[in-house]
Amino acid sequence: MATRTMHAHAAPRALATPTDLSASEVRSVCEAVNPLIADAFALYVKTKNFHWHVSGPHFRDYHLLFDEQAEALLESIDSLAERLRKIGGSTIRSIRHIGRLQTVGDDEDELVPPLEMIRRLLGDNRRMAERQRAAIEVCDKNRDTPTGNLLQEVLDHTERRVWFLHETSQIGDGTGPTRR
Numbered sequence: 001m002a003t004r005t006m007h008a009h010a011a012p013r014a015l016a017t018p019t020d021l022s023a024s025e026v027r028s029v030c031e032a033v034n035p036l037i038a039d040a041f042a043l044y045v046k047t048k049n050f051h052w053h054v055s056g057p058h059f060r061d062y063h064l065l066f067d068e069q070a071e072a073l074l075e076s077i078d079s080l081a082e083r084l085r086k087i088g089g090s091t092i093r094s095i096r097h098i099g100r101l102q103t104v105g106d107d108e109d110e111l112v113p114p115l116e117m118i119r120r121l122l123g124d125n126r127r128m129a130e131r132q133r134a135a136i137e138v139c140d141k142n143r144d145t146p147t148g149n150l151l152q153e154v155l156d157h158t159e160r161r162v163w164f165l166h167e168t169s170q171i172g173d174g175t176g177p178t179r180r
């Protein structure tokens with residue numbers, strides 16, 4: 001078995017898509033973006049976990065909201081990973097790789113009250129927005145405008161999730177928002 005260490009940014013020759021970006025620029029972008037992809041995977045699983053395990057009188061609202069948010073996360077994963085391949089970088093290869101890079105914590109609690117689900121997802125998405133904004137700066141500094149532009153779109157979706165989760169958390173009695 002090969003013992004050579006495979007860095008996240010150093011693609012083998014056959015995967016080295018031609019680019020006018022320097023190796024160090026590509027490396028900086030990959031080091032900023034791959035952890036974001038790992039976090040999107042982790043948050044996708046957490047959001048689906050809540051989609052499957054939510055309970056209570058507002059089941060349908062939350063079930064559907066979580067599904068919509070999981071879908072947006074999944075879409076961002078493929079776009080970001082392919083951006084890195086377009087500049088000759090490498091990206092996520094396994095669940096274990098995700099585990100090494102993710103900063104979003106896993107959630108294995110057996111029963112999470114609905115509003116606590118909202119609160120946890122709100123926190124994760126807020127931190128995700130912060131990291132995505134920081135990565136946009138890295139892309140700008142390394143002349144990778146398209147990845148920066150894509151991240152702006154991805155950040156817009158993260159902020160949409162933050163908005164919906166924030167509003168959903170505004171009112172409630174522990175089970176969910178009160179409807180008139």
Ligand SMILES: [Fe+2]
Binds near residue numbers: 051067
């Ligand atoms: Fe479903």
